[in-house]
Amino acid sequence: MSHFAVNWLAVILATVVSWGFGAGWYMLLARQWTAAIGKKPEDINKADYTPYLWSVLCLAIMAYFIALLTPLLTGSLSVTNGLIVGAHMWLGFIVTSMVLNHRYQGARWSLTLIDSGYLLAVLLIDGAIIGVFG
Numbered sequence: 001m002s003h004f005a006v007n008w009l010a011v012i013l014a015t016v017v018s019w020g021f022g023a024g025w026y027m028l029l030a031r032q033w034t035a036a037i038g039k040k041p042e043d044i045n046k047a048d049y050t051p052y053l054w055s056v057l058c059l060a061i062m063a064y065f066i067a068l069l070t071p072l073l074t075g076s077l078s079v080t081n082g083l084i085v086g087a088h089m090w091l092g093f094i095v096t097s098m099v100l101n102h103r104y105q106g107a108r109w110s111l112t113l114i115d116s117g118y119l120l121a122v123l124l125i126d127g128a129i130i131g132v133f134g
Helices: 008-028 030-036 050-074 079-105 109-133
Strands: none
Touching: 008 030, 008 050, 008 109, 030 109, 050 079, 050 109, 079 109
16 A cells, blocks of 8 residues: 555545635534634634635645545445545544534534534545545
8 A cells, every 4th residue: 555646636626625615614604603613703813824724734634535545445436435435534533523522622512513514525525526536
């Protein structure tokens, strides 16, 4: 197994599409999300681009690992297998980590639903795009 034997075009495309989806998701749910974190929309520093840079990096890493792990776990790359691996990674690691941390932090359930729903979509987008490129 080579850690670099992934389709990098698929990883980059999945990163771009999932980032674009996130922009739409959080614009649509901006009021609910800011309420869930205990802030008002005007409290968010829109001039700070650091979170956007981190999000691109994190989304690229997620897409890379979906591309790397899907054929290892399922035997081949396909849209179905990408979706299955994405959903399993979300259920096994993402949402469980969020619930664990958010409960200790006293975060609102609405924050967990908004953020974990977004990350489920990200992993499904990644799995589908990477599967298409097979």
